[in-house]
Amino acid sequence: MKGEHKAVIVLAGMIGAGKSTYTKLISEALGSEAFYESVDDNRILEKFYEDPKRWAFSLQIHFLNSRFRSIKSAFLHENNVLDRSIYEDALFTKINHAEGNMSDAEMDTYLDLLDNMMEELDGMPKKSPDLLIYLRGSLDTVLSRIEKRGRVFEQIEGNEGLLTYYTHLHDQYDDWFKAYDKSATMVVDIDTLDLENPDDAVEIIGRVKARLNEVRSEAMVAE
Known part of the structure; x- marks a missing residue:
């Protein structure tokens, strides 16, 4: 039934993990x-991708603004699935800073803006997602999917610096997920589940619905 599992769900995971595909599947099912x-x-x-030192700060500000707009809209309508959210945005920025693509001053400016935006979210009637779904997989799986979807500027062939960036980002994702505390969570292992397999798609939707039911039950107990 449409709206039966009304909730704000956010996807998280590496570049190439399949967030947009999962978003389509889950939003249609719910x-x-x-x-x-x-x-x-x-x-x-x-x-x-062509010149990260020149464009990293501009890109992160662009993404931050876009994700802030999306999460505000999602909180107002309360029945949405987002293929990436503001909550993992800082991870990409910190990696770019660590890689030398952003200066200390740019990093401080970004974090100050992020804090300001998060304070605005705290003032909304709905203050956090109902569920975050982390698409976890090996670097080999992620790289294979990046290659398969074929965006030329994302490919690592002949670009050792890009492979280093992907590796550094991938190494930090589990720690980011462990520290995430804004909502309930669930993990999907993309090494073993493939949405091109209809049975896997059915299994994933069943897990999402079951986890949402758990979240609702926990909320009712807390009240």
């Missing part, structure tokens, strides 16, 4: 609105 992070109209993304 009768939710899907929020996608647009690549086609992002004028900075490809420039970043």
Whole structure:
């Protein structure tokens, strides 16, 4: 039934993990609105891959603004699935800073803006998602999916620096997830589950619905 599992769900995971595909599957199954992070109209993304030191700060500000707008809309409508959220945005920025793509001053400016935005979210009637779904997989799986979807600027062939960036980001994701405390969570192992397999898709939707029921039950007990 449409709206039966009304909730705000956010996806998290590496570049290439399949967040947009999962968002489509879950939103259609739950009768939710899907929020996608647009690549086609992002004028900075490809420039970043070509020259990360020049464009990292601009890209992260672009993403932060876009994700802030999306999460505000999701909190107002309360029945949405987002393919990436503001909550993992700082991870990408910290990796870019560690890689030398952003200066200390740029990092401080970004974090100050992020804190300001998070204070605004704390003032909304709904203050956090109902569920975060972490798409966890090996670096080999992620790289294989990046290659398969074929965006030229994302490919590591002949770009050792990009492979280093992906590896550094991947190494930090589990720690980011362990520290995340804004909502209930669940993990999907993308090494063993593949949405191109209809049985796996059915299994994933069943898990999501079951986890949402658990979250609701826990909320009722807390009240």
